[in-house]
Amino acid sequence: MALDAESEAIGSLLLDRGALTVEQLDAAEDLAEDWNVSLVKVLLSRRWLTAHDLYREIAFYHGLTLVDLIEDRADDDLIRQYDPVVMNQYMTVPIGRAEDGTLTVATSRPGPRTVLHIREVYGTGVTIVVASHFDVSWQLQRAFREKHSHEAVFALAELDPDMSAQNVVTPPQILVIYLLVSALLLGLAFAPVATLIVLNVFLTIFYTGNFLFKALLVWLGGAAQETSSRAIAAEASLLRDEDLPIYTVLVPMFREPEVLPILAQALRNLDYPLAKLDIKIVLEEGDHETIDAARKLDLEGVFEIIRVPASHPQTKPKACNFALRYAQGDFLVIFDAEDKPEPDQLKKVIAAFNQSAPNTACIQCRLNYYNARENWLTRMFTLDYSLWFDLMLPGLERLGVPIPLGGTSNHFRMDVLRELNAWDPFNVTEDADLGIRLTQKGYRVGVIDSTTFEEANVSIPNWVRQRSRWIKGYMQTFLVHSRRPIHLWQSVGTAGIFGFIFFIGGTVLSGLLNPVFWSIFAIWLIFGTEVISPYFPLPVLYLSLVNLLAGNGLLIYLTMVAPFRRRWTDLAPWGITVVGYWVLMTVASYKALSQLIFNPFYWEKTQHGLSKHTANEVAEASAEATEAAQ
Known part of the structure; x- marks a missing residue:
């Protein structure tokens, strides 16, 4: 598309006044035509001249005064x-x-x-x-600092309180919990053997259902995306830059200045017109270290720092809610600071939306790790994510049940995100909650074959902090969406109810109950069958044995086959050690339960940049940025 007269005139002015070279102007004009944007937007996506110099020339062209609103604050x-x-x-x-x-x-x-x-x-x-x-x-x-800060925290709680985790448990839930605990204690007091048998039957059936459900998801998800992935990739390759919409990218960060160069370069590497990206680096206003680091990088004009006012709770969803007030795109994605999405991800998402049902509100991309082979923990984390994102989530999509979103690389339609009051700032696993809420509101979540690579935790204490926050968020999500069981069933269907119970509740309950079953197994090994036989009738004993051998064996097998989809076969043998990973999950689960009771809204910070790969990534990103700026 040809340049408009204003762009041509501004280009000539910039050339005449020495603000651009001939080569730079020619390149900018070509990009403006290819991308179907103004010359000014192209120049903001380059670092050939500063934003101040560019706006000074724009003001001169229009015969207007240039003002500095940082120095001379408005009313x-x-x-x-x-x-x-x-x-x-x-x-x-x-x-x-x-x-x-x-x-x-x-x-x-x-x-x-x-x-x-x-x-x-x-x-x-x-x-x-x-x-x-x-x-x-x-x-x-x-x-609008106070107004938007208040909305970021309380909009969902005030406008849709049933969907907010501000109240950890509601009075009816307290009553149900009280009745269940009372029934258990009374049963143990007056009929201990019968009570324990009933409890064992319930837990054994639950474990069996959890194993079978996960196996079903892997079976369905294994081949769920082959045809759709090819169709999406084909359409994405045909999309023209000039037809692409404005895309908002939110990057919430807190005290992570060291990974800023990696982030900036990863976004520059996207196969998407940089002038059509509305990138918001979302920082707490008191995080002066990261704010200063972002300023020193001299980023392109499409990058903007959003300073989030201090308030409680200090969580990622609150920060994103605040930044959402200043977003200008038709679509929105969240990337974490250390994320490296595949270059064609945004185009694939646009193609996926084009091919999806009209009620599709979100596309979830896959997550995995670029430092998978750094140590045992990173290998197990990679196997965990490969099983979760490559196999289980596609299985959920195929079943049509609610999908708990991952914490990053979720692509939203902006209008739906605003309609639903975005994220719950009181839920520390906000995207998992939003995925369930979207389904309850009649919207669909899709999953596509495009990966964002992150830094896997290399430190066990750091991993426990991160995973305990995720599990606490799953606990919050289960409590919120089980408040109205009839409404949940009506909105997500019978399959959705089972999916919600096993995928959300099962993830939480298995971590808490594993020590109980491990203890029973240890007692059986040490003291023999006679000690536990009164509490395990023969059918329950056989089913428990199936759980122990077949169920756990199945999960170990699924963990081992998870990396085959990516042809990371060298990781498969490490799946045998997944039992150690389950032990860490149990530690994180009990820490999550403790925090849910005593500190439910606390956002436990995960420290990034610990990997030995990070220093090399920062150096490479800085070198690429310097080369691109020249």
């Missing part, structure tokens, strides 16, 4: 008289009113369309000035 009370959604959409903000009543409005997008919008919203007696889009966004963040 917050005046800004709050207007709609922040509209101001963010058009990148305009009123900054002051003269004594004669003339209103001064700053914009980062001067031009005929913006002038018409300003006249419609602010009136005709207006003086227009130019400010960078960073300055306009920062003014909105400061003016």
